[in-house]
Amino acid sequence: MIDILDQYGLLLLMGQYPYGPLGGLALTLFIAVAGLVISFPLAVLVGVARTSPFRGFRVFAGVIVNAVRGLPVLLLIFWAYFIVPLVIGHSISGITTVICALVLYELAFMGEVVRAGIEAIPKGQVEAARGIGMTYGQTMRKVVLPQAIVNMTPSILNQFINLIKNTSLGYIISVNELTYAAYQVNAQLLTKPFEVYLILAATYFLICWSLSLAIGKLEKSINARRHSVPRSA
Amino acid sequence: MELLNFGAVLQGKYLGWLAAGAAMALGLFAASWVAGFLIALLLLALRESGVRLFEAFAQAFVAYHRNVPQLVQVFLWYFGVPQLLPDAWQAWINGQNSEFVLVWIALSLNCAAYMSEDLRSGLRSLPHTQLEAARAIGMTYLQSMRIVLVPQALRAAFPPLVNQSLSLFKSTSLAMTVGLAEVTYASRQIENETYRTFEAFALASAFYWICSFALTAAGYYWSERLQTAGRRA
Numbered sequence: 001m002i003d004i005l006d007q008y009g010l011l012l013l014m015g016q017y018p019y020g021p022l023g024g025l026a027l028t029l030f031i032a033v034a035g036l037v038i039s040f041p042l043a044v045l046v047g048v049a050r051t052s053p054f055r056g057f058r059v060f061a062g063v064i065v066n067a068v069r070g071l072p073v074l075l076l077i078f079w080a081y082f083i084v085p086l087v088i089g090h091s092i093s094g095i096t097t098v099i100c101a102l103v104l105y106e107l108a109f110m111g112e113v114v115r116a117g118i119e120a121i122p123k124g125q126v127e128a129a130r131g132i133g134m135t136y137g138q139t140m141r142k143v144v145l146p147q148a149i150v151n152m153t154p155s156i157l158n159q160f161i162n163l164i165k166n167t168s169l170g171y172i173i174s175v176n177e178l179t180y181a182a183y184q185v186n187a188q189l190l191t192k193p194f195e196v197y198l199i200l201a202a203t204y205f206l207i208c209w210s211l212s213l214a215i216g217k218l219e220k221s222i223n224a225r226r227h228s229v230p231r232s233a
Numbered sequence: 234m235e236l237l238n239f240g241a242v243l244q245g246k247y248l249g250w251l252a253a254g255a256a257m258a259l260g261l262f263a264a265s266w267v268a269g270f271l272i273a274l275l276l277l278a279l280r281e282s283g284v285r286l287f288e289a290f291a292q293a294f295v296a297y298h299r300n301v302p303q304l305v306q307v308f309l310w311y312f313g314v315p316q317l318l319p320d321a322w323q324a325w326i327n328g329q330n331s332e333f334v335l336v337w338i339a340l341s342l343n344c345a346a347y348m349s350e351d352l353r354s355g356l357r358s359l360p361h362t363q364l365e366a367a368r369a370i371g372m373t374y375l376q377s378m379r380i381v382l383v384p385q386a387l388r389a390a391f392p393p394l395v396n397q398s399l400s401l402f403k404s405t406s407l408a409m410t411v412g413l414a415e416v417t418y419a420s421r422q423i424e425n426e427t428y429r430t431f432e433a434f435a436l437a438s439a440f441y442w443i444c445s446f447a448l449t450a451a452g453y454y455w456s457e458r459l460q461t462a463g464r465r466a
Binding site: 171191196197 | 300302305314406421437438
């Protein structure tokens with residue numbers, strides 16, 4: 001196993017870079033981070049629309065969320081592969097395709113996280129804000145969302161772990177992320193599939209597991225702070 | 234080529250592929266659900282056994298399945314594990330319908346890890362006094378589990394279990410990556426032959442939507458029934 005890492009470790013870590021395109025683990029993390037950064041603001045919009053006083057927004061966002069949640073990510077990737085070039089008029093790279101599909105997926109799942117975060121803010125807060133004359137938009141922007149987003153940071157970071165795991169599906173359209181890189185290493189070695197895929201699984205495990213431990217710590221400290229703040233403050 | 238023509242796809246061998254794919258997806262789902270649930274009960278028993286070694290095993294099992302992409306789990310079983318078996322077994326496995334069995338194992342184990350956590354939090358949501366009262370009226374540990382605690386835990390764990398079932402159902406699409414002809418695979422195949430991408434993906438999506446909706450509705454119906462049963466008891 002050491003010899004596989006010795007020979008192909010760098011390839012798994014960052015592909016052909018700097019002599020060729022970025023790949024491997026570095027590309028996996030790039031796609032996941034891009035997915036998170038793009039989907040987060042959209043998810044906030046979805047969450048706000050889901051809790052909006054306007055029926056039209058609620059229904060529209062609800063339909064999107066439920067439609068996305070009913071489909072496997074693989075199918076979302078195929079849809080993105082087919083639809084996005086039609087919409088923007090030119091073909092796109094595999095990486096962009098995967099990012100589009102994952103953003104769509106997270107828009108639904110993270111949108112639900114945001115919705116839960118908004119709904120968990122006590123009603124009195126909204127009433128008080130409205131009572132001192134804030135508009136609905138101001139109430140959301142200045143009172144509800146800042147608190148909701150702090151409270152739901154752990155859940156959003158959990159979605160980041162989900163994103164990292166889902167980048168592996170880029171394999172199906174030959175995006176050279178970690179899983180595809182390992183698949184190619186396996187194709188070259190031919191005789192050691194167990195070792196190669198064990199290394200692959202261990203890599204994902206180390207990253208996601210350490211992230212989830214860190215998130216657990218963060219969650220505890222956020223909860224502790226929430227409960228230590230006196231209610232009148 | 235006309236813009237939309239579902240008739241061209243819903244006929245002859247294409248219809249046959251879709252139907253066979255749907256049957257395969259549902260079969261894989263049902264088989265993995267049953268196996269997953271049974272293994273989840275076993276994991277729960279290990280986790281709550283009070284034996285340090287068993288608890289650590291169950292914990293590691295859950296951590297592995299939560300922090301490694303499901304696709305990689307499938308690859309490890311499909312490409313990796315046969316390598317560890319004696320040559321004669323390998324030859325035998327390759328002669329059989331190995332895709333189904335190996336993907337089934339991978340999906341069942343993954344599902345079991347998540348379900349055992351759902352069941353455990355259901356169990357932990359019950360007050361301690363339930364067990365104490367059951368023991369006090371002379372029930373054995375197993376009796377109090379079976380008659381008093383587990384039925385209540387199941388009720389509490391029901392909504393997350395429905396969610397997990399939905400997620401398992403969507404995960405059956407991963408089987409296409411190792412060449413098992415389920416729905417997503419069939420739609421891909423039809424697309425390759427007819428170039429009717431939209432129709433092919435739309436039919437596969439409709440299948441997932443209908444089944445997801447049916448699962449959610451069934452889950453809702455049963456959880457209502459369970460709640461009333463709980464009140465009556």
